[in-house]
Amino acid sequence: xxxxxxxxxxxxxxxxxxxxxxxxxxxxxxxxxxxxxxxxxxxxxxxxxxxxxxxxxxxxxxxxxxxxxxxxxxxxxxxxxxxxxxxxxxxxxxxxxxxxxxxxxxxxxxxxxxxxxxxxxxxxxxxxxxxxxxxxxxxxxxxxxxxxxxxxxxxxxxxxxxxxxxxxxxxxxxxxxxxxxxxxxxxxxxxxxxxxxxx
Numbered sequence: 001x002x003x004x005x006x007x008x009x010x011x012x013x014x015x016x017x018x019x020x021x022x023x024x025x026x027x028x029x030x031x032x033x034x035x036x037x038x039x040x041x042x043x044x045x046x047x048x049x050x051x052x053x054x055x056x057x058x059x060x061x062x063x064x065x066x067x068x069x070x071x072x073x074x075x076x077x078x079x080x081x082x083x084x085x086x087x088x089x090x091x092x093x094x095x096x097x098x099x100x101x102x103x104x105x106x107x108x109x110x111x112x113x114x115x116x117x118x119x120x121x122x123x124x125x126x127x128x129x130x131x132x133x134x135x136x137x138x139x140x141x142x143x144x145x146x147x148x149x150x151x152x153x154x155x156x157x158x159x160x161x162x163x164x165x166x167x168x169x170x171x172x173x174x175x176x177x178x179x180x181x182x183x184x185x186x187x188x189x190x191x192x193x194x195x196x197x198x199x
Contacts, residue, residue: 005120012141013115018169019148020108023050024101025170026155030162035097036090039158046158047100048089049151054104055088060144061111064124064135069110074103115141 026046027035035047055078058069069075077087091100120138127133135143160166167173178186 008138009115009120009141012138012145013112016115016141016145016148017108019145019152020053020104022152022169023053023148023155024104026152026159026165027097027101030097032097034162037162038090039161043086043090044154044158045090046155046162047091047097049155049158050104051091051095051100052088053148053151054100054107056144056147057107057111059128060126060140061114064126064140065114065118065122065137067110067114 027050030046036045038045055075058075058078061067062069069078072079077084077092080087091097114137118137120136120141122137124135124137124140125133126135126140129135156166167175176182
């Protein structure tokens, strides 16, 4: 493997890990009810997003490269999409926050073995892609980064709507350090601007 390939791998892996941690962080301090409460008309919920991320990584860094998850019974919901197409987007009554987060952290180790042990040009097969099934590890790393970053954005909005918690990462909100009054004034400015356009 070239030094350039190794550098690209490290950067992609670093971004992936940051996104993973952000998704898990958005669950911190929530009750079981709050974490699984459907907050959109399609049922999007914070705990479901983390469970979905676990399935994404098992599929893309496992199935795609002929590396099955070691305990298929543990993720039986991944085989239930024919009867419940959203099986990966919510936690069942017997799956706690700790269970889902614990699974996801084990998935990180599983996926990281693929990411760190295989060359970026390793060919994989993605049987569920309609446009074709061939993809290199490099392409899969980019794809999963894009997919999980999108879901981390969903989690950002859901958590902010829940209790006002916002930000990029623990210790780095990436937001102005305004107090509640400054944020309220900002929102009022935006509402005034929007209202000026009428209906």
